[in-house]
Amino acid sequence: MVNGILDYLWLVPALPLLGVVLNGAIALFAERPFLLKEAGSHHEAPAYRKLVAFIAPAVVGAAFVVALLCVLSLASRPADGRTFVQILFPWIQAGSLLVPAGLQLDPLSSVMALVVTGVGFLIHVYSVGYMSHERAFARYFVYLNLFMFAMLTLVLANNYLLMFVGWEGVGLCSYLLIGFWYEKQSASDAGKKAFIANRIGDFGVLVAMFLVFWTFGSLSYTEVFAKVPLLRESGVLTTGLATAITLLLFLGATGKSAQIPLYVWLPDAMEGPTPVSALIHAATMVTAGVYMVARSSALFLLAPDTMMVVAVIGAVTAIFSATIGICQTDIKRVLAYSTVSQLGYMFLACGVGAFTAAIFHLMTHAFFKALLFLGSGSVIHALSGEQDMRKMGGLKKYVPVTFVTMFAATLAIAGIPGLSGFFSKDEILWQSFSSTHGSPALWAIAALAAGITAFYMFRLVFLTFFGESRMDPEVEKHAHESPWTMTVPLTILALLSIAGGWIGIPAVLGGGNLFEHWLAPVFHPVAAAGAHGAAAEVHHSTTLEIGLMALSVAIALCGIGLAYFLYRVRTGKPAEIAKAWPTLYDVVYHKYYIDEFYEWAVIRRIVNWSTGLWQMFDALFIDGIVNGAADLVRAAGDRVRRLQGGVVGGYAFSLLAGAVLLVGYILYRSVVQ
Amino acid sequence: MIAPSAYLLLSAILFGIGVVGVVARKNVLIILMSVELMLNGVNVAFVAAGSYLGDAAGGVFAFMVMTVAAAEAAVGLALLIALYRLKETVDITELKVLKW
Numbered sequence: 001m002v003n004g005i006l007d008y009l010w011l012v013p014a015l016p017l018l019g020v021v022l023n024g025a026i027a028l029f030a031e032r033p034f035l036l037k038e039a040g041s042h043h044e045a046p047a048y049r050k051l052v053a054f055i056a057p058a059v060v061g062a063a064f065v066v067a068l069l070c071v072l073s074l075a076s077r078p079a080d081g082r083t084f085v086q087i088l089f090p091w092i093q094a095g096s097l098l099v100p101a102g103l104q105l106d107p108l109s110s111v112m113a114l115v116v117t118g119v120g121f122l123i124h125v126y127s128v129g130y131m132s133h134e135r136a137f138a139r140y141f142v143y144l145n146l147f148m149f150a151m152l153t154l155v156l157a158n159n160y161l162l163m164f165v166g167w168e169g170v171g172l173c174s175y176l177l178i179g180f181w182y183e184k185q186s187a188s189d190a191g192k193k194a195f196i197a198n199r200i201g202d203f204g205v206l207v208a209m210f211l212v213f214w215t216f217g218s219l220s221y222t223e224v225f226a227k228v229p230l231l232r233e234s235g236v237l238t239t240g241l242a243t244a245i246t247l248l249l250f251l252g253a254t255g256k257s258a259q260i261p262l263y264v265w266l267p268d269a270m271e272g273p274t275p276v277s278a279l280i281h282a283a284t285m286v287t288a289g290v291y292m293v294a295r296s297s298a299l300f301l302l303a304p305d306t307m308m309v310v311a312v313i314g315a316v317t318a319i320f321s322a323t324i325g326i327c328q329t330d331i332k333r334v335l336a337y338s339t340v341s342q343l344g345y346m347f348l349a350c351g352v353g354a355f356t357a358a359i360f361h362l363m364t365h366a367f368f369k370a371l372l373f374l375g376s377g378s379v380i381h382a383l384s385g386e387q388d389m390r391k392m393g394g395l396k397k398y399v400p401v402t403f404v405t406m407f408a409a410t411l412a413i414a415g416i417p418g419l420s421g422f423f424s425k426d427e428i429l430w431q432s433f434s435s436t437h438g439s440p441a442l443w444a445i446a447a448l449a450a451g452i453t454a455f456y457m458f459r460l461v462f463l464t465f466f467g468e469s470r471m472d473p474e475v476e477k478h479a480h481e482s483p484w485t486m487t488v489p490l491t492i493l494a495l496l497s498i499a500g501g502w503i504g505i506p507a508v509l510g511g512g513n514l515f516e517h518w519l520a521p522v523f524h525p526v527a528a529a530g531a532h533g534a535a536a537e538v539h540h541s542t543t544l545e546i547g548l549m550a551l552s553v554a555i556a557l558c559g560i561g562l563a564y565f566l567y568r569v570r571t572g573k574p575a576e577i578a579k580a581w582p583t584l585y586d587v588v589y590h591k592y593y594i595d596e597f598y599e600w601a602v603i604r605r606i607v608n609w610s611t612g613l614w615q616m617f618d619a620l621f622i623d624g625i626v627n628g629a630a631d632l633v634r635a636a637g638d639r640v641r642r643l644q645g646g647v648v649g650g651y652a653f654s655l656l657a658g659a660v661l662l663v664g665y666i667l668y669r670s671v672v673q
Numbered sequence: 674m675i676a677p678s679a680y681l682l683l684s685a686i687l688f689g690i691g692v693v694g695v696v697a698r699k700n701v702l703i704i705l706m707s708v709e710l711m712l713n714g715v716n717v718a719f720v721a722a723g724s725y726l727g728d729a730a731g732g733v734f735a736f737m738v739m740t741v742a743a744a745e746a747a748v749g750l751a752l753l754i755a756l757y758r759l760k761e762t763v764d765i766t767e768l769k770v771l772k773w
Contacts, residue, residue, distance in 0.1 A: 646769030652695050 005069045009086050009103050012067045012113060013152040019059035019145035023052055027138035035135055049137050056141035057124035060148055064117035071110040079521050082107055085158050085222065092161070099219055104158035108522045111359055112155035112291055115366045119283045120148050122489035126374050127275040129485030130381060140180060140273070147173035151284050155291060159220040160209050163292070167205065167256065170285045171198045177280060178272040190268035197265040201255015205292075208248035215241060225298045232302065242302035249296055250310055253289030257343045260317045264595055266340055270332040274377030277332060282339050282373050283366035290346040290362050294355045297523055301353065307437050311351025315432070315445045318344030320592075322452040326459070327589045330387050331376045334460050338413070339369055341449060345428050348446055352438040354431035356519045360504045361424035367500045368409040368421055371493035375406035378482045378490065379464060383475050389460065394469035398479040401487045403465045405494035410461050412497040414454035415556045420501030422553075425450060427506060429552050430545055447552045454559030462567035508545045680721030687714030701756070701763045705749045712742045 030048040074082050083106040091101040105113070124144060131140055150169025157163040171194075179191025209219065215237060216224045231237040253259065258266035269281045280286070293300060293310065300306055318341045325337035342365050349358035380387055382399050396403045412421035429450070433443035469476060481487065505511020566573050578585040587593065687710055694707025716735045723731015757763055 644772050646772030648765045648768065649696060649699075656692060656696060 003073075003084065005066075005073045006084050006105065007086070008066060009070050009084070009105055009156070010088055012063050012070070012117065013103075013149055013156060015059045015063040015066070016145045016148035016152065019056055020142055020149060022055050023138055023142045023145060026052055027136075027142050031136065031138040052138045052141050053128045056145055057121060057128065059145065060117060060121045060124050063148070063152070064114070064121050067110075067113045067117050070105055071114060074105055074107075074110060075518075079517075082521055083222065087158075096217060097213065099159055099161050101162055102158035102220070103156045104221060105156065106522055107519050108291075108294060108359065109155050111363060111519070113152060115363050116148070116151050116155060116284050119366050119370050119493070120151075120279060122492055123275050123279040123283070123370065123374065126278075126377070126486050126489040127273075129483045130275050130377055131273065132483075134273075136180075140177075143173055143176045143180070144276070144279070147177070147280060147285070151288070154288055158222070159218075160212060160224075161219050163295075164202075164205060164209065167252075167288060167292075168202065170280070170288060171195065171202070171256070174198070174269070174280050174285055177276040178269045180272055180276070184271070187271040190265075190271040194265040194269050197262045198255045201252040201262055204248040204251030204255075208245050208252070211241070211245045211248070215245070221295065228298050228302070237302070239303060242299055243305050246296065246300045246303045246306040247309065249292060249299075250306060250313075253293050253347070254313065255289075256292075257286050257289030257347070258340050259289070259313055259344065259347060260320065263317060263321065263340050264598060267333050267336040267591075270330070270336050274332065274373060274380060277336070278370045278373030278377065281336065282369040286339060286343060287346070287362045287366065290343065290350065290358055293347070293350045294359055294523075297350075297355045300350070304437070307351050307353065309351070310347050311432070311437060311442055314344045314347030314349070314351050315442050315449075316344070317341065318348060319445050319449040319452065320344075322449045322456065323588060324591050325456040326452065327585065329389050331379065331389050331392070331460060331464065332373070332387055334389075334456060335369070335372050335376060338372075338453065338457065341453060342369065342413070344449070345425065345446065348432055348442065349428040352432045352435040352442065354428065354435055355523045356516045357424065357427040357431050359519060360501075360515050361428055364412070364420035364424040364497070364500050367493055368412040368497040371405060371409040371490060371497050372413070374486070374490055374493065375402050375409065378402040378486055381482050381486070382479050383471065384478055386472070386475055389463040391470055391472060391475075392464045393467045393471065394465070395479070396465040399481045401481060401490060405487075405490040407461060407465075408494045409497045410457045412501075413457055414560060415450055415553065417553060418498075420497050420499070423501035423504050423506070426549055426552060427504065430506075430548060433548060434545075443548070447555050450552055451555040451559040454556040455563045458560045458563035459567055462563060466568060467571070506545075508542050508549075677721060677725045681718060684714045684718035684721070687711070687717060689714075699764050699766050701753055701765055704765065705746065705753070708749075709742055709746065712738055 026048050030046070034046055034048075070084075074084060083104065085102055085104045087100045087102040089101055090098070092099040124141075127140070127144065131137060134140060147170060150166045150173055152166070154163055154166025154170060157166060175191045175195040178194050179188045181187045182191075212224060213219055215231065216227050218224055218227075228237065255262045266281060266286065270277055272281070300310070321337045321340035321344065325334050325341065328334045328337060342361070346358045346361050346365070349355070349361060378399060379392070379395060379402060382395070382402070383392065386392070408419070412419040415422045415425045429443055429446050432438045432446055433440060471479070502511075504513055504515035506513055566577075590596070691707045691709075691711030691714060694710065695704050698704055698707065716738050719731045719735045719738070721731075723729065723735075753763065756768070760768065762768075
């Protein structure tokens with residue numbers, strides 16, 4: 001017990017697993033029989049629901065408390081000793097491949113663990129209220145707890161393979177939860193789409209892991225990264241090899257974190273329940289790719305080509321999906337494209353070597369985007385399931401708490417100074433300009449995307465909460481504020497969205513940038529050992545930094561102003577614009593026809609190929625072998641059956657002939673010898 | 674003293690007559706009798722060899738075969754009677770239901 005509370009680190013993933021077991025038992029043995037018996041009618045809430053509603057958030061809350069205590073204990077150590085590895089049990093031992101199941105708590109994984117358990121706990125509480133009318137209540141929380149377990153395994157694992165287990169686990173839970181309402185065709189299709197898109201990326205991670213093991217002879221983070229300088233010097237780890245490993249890892253990240261070209265699954269994932277969108281598809285799972293890239297920063301820094309690819313993909317995704325967000329009418333889809341766009345920012349930061357900024361934005365984004373999704377869920381809840389913003393409006397007076405909290409989150413994501421999003425986004429913008437990997441072009445794209453972000457987010461707020469009500473009168477009658485289980489998490493997340501950035505105020509604004517100091521032991525030794533100066537100690541003048549900051553704020557304000565003009569002052573104008581450029585509007589409205597393009601370019605081809613293989617190879621070749629074997633036996637039997645004529649004398653004669661032949665053979669053998 | 678080969682020759686002749694009876698005759702009763710003849714042909718060989726070699730096993734084996742032959746005759750005749758009651762014939766060429 002020399003490590004105090006840190007020896008209980010295993011409890012952090014184990015507690016949600018306990019929730020899975022308990023809720024799973026309830027779901028199987030109480031809820032399933034109940035639902036099968038009731039078959040539709042819903043008279044009174046059965047008692048097990050209360051138990052589930054307690055267990056599910058409680059285990060996650062307890063995991064958060066344990067994680068918090070562990071992190072505090074870690075923080076009390078000196079800065080260079082803040083890596084705690086707990087080996088749980090030997091897992092795989094095959095030849096030179098030794099993979100123990102171990103957990104690693106260091107500044108990076110502690111940020112992730114706190115965000116995952118903290119935001120996860122709030123969303124669990126929220127879910128209790130949001131899913132209160134849901135029939136498969138226990139099943140939902142089993143999946144949600146299982147997700148927490150997988151996600152914590154992912155972020156706390158001490159090696160790539162265990163991380164991959166969590167990586168696949170969250171993918172599975174994502175699939176299960178997107179398709180939670182599986183009776184709905186679109187939901188089950190969206191689940192499959194997410195799973196398949198993720199699998200494409202996972203293939204990259206798998207191959208990258210093979211390469212890592214082949215190169216380093218180990219999969220554990222500490223061993224691999226310790227060997228980097230050595231192998232670099234001895235020439236084993238060439239730039240080409242590092243590029244291959246990192247590009248494959250990044251392929252996995254594009255799948256999990258919804259970047260071009262694999263982002264298409266995330267908007268469709270909105271078919272799942274809204275708290276799921278908040279937890280998995282905004283705050284935690286989709287950031288796993290960013291976490292993995294940041295975790296492997298030592299390798300990425302050796303591959304300048306990969307860094308450029310990451311930065312460019314991030315920047316292009318940021319602006320590309322932001323423009324799609326402008327024309328969406330479904331409130332959750334706007335937020336989904338916004339998530340894709342914000343994840344693009346994080347990858348842009350990774351690509352320019354500013355891993356701290358990426359993780360910082362990951363954290364603040366988890367706060368404000370989870371809040372936005374939960375807020376939209378509260379709106380949808382109030383409107384009995386309506387998601388179309390064209391049928392909202394004037395909701396301010398019906399759902400005041402939701403409005404205020406969501407407005408705070410909108411200000412944060414738009415980058416209004418003082419709020420969390422401002423600090424993290426501005427850090428990324430500054431790094432993309434000033435870092436050795438950065439360039440003014442990247443800055444310009446990111447700043448423009450920030451302006452578009454401000455525009456579509458305020459469009460969302462204006463359409464939803466302001467102006468005349470466009471609601472169905474029947475729906476409007478029932479519009480109500482959500483219960484406390486939903487509004488309390490909203491309020492806490494709102495406070496975090498406002499204040500969460502204050503731990504990373506940059507030096508130029510007189511802050512201490514605690515966040516950067518906290519993460520420095522993870523990223524900076526890397527920078528010293530790497531071929532390139534990482535998070536860029538390049539000295540630009542502070543006036544430039546302040547100037548760029550002011551410029552990006554001005555761009556964001558322009559976006560807000562434009563949204564105000566179009567959706568508050570001249571409300572007829574958007575339709576006129578759409579009419580003036582019908583082709584442009586059509587293309588953007590249909591998400592640049594990317595889904596249709598993939599359908600044509602990839603899916604059609606695969607279907608055709610598969611059909612061809614089925615009809616040519618399977619039906620002709622494989623079936624030919626099987627049927628041929630059967631035909632052969634049948635033909636042989638047809639010949640042989642004639643021997644059985646039914647005449648006993650004939651049989652006796654054959655018997656005699658056989659005996660004579662046998663005896664003759666034996667005699668012949670004995671004579672010859 | 675009669676040469677041992679004479680006993681074996683007798684044995685072979687009895688066995689051969691039995692074989693021809695089994696293969697050539699159509700009456701099941703005759704076939705059964707022919708089978709008995711074959712068995713007795715073998716018995717002759719057993720006893721002769723036992724006597725020639727001074728080994729009692731030959732005689733013992735002959736008794737063994739007789740016992741089996743008696744059992745076989747009992748079962749065979751019982752089957753024959755059952756067959757006759759069913760088909761009203763003992764002609765083996767008439768009995769060819771068991772074929773494909």
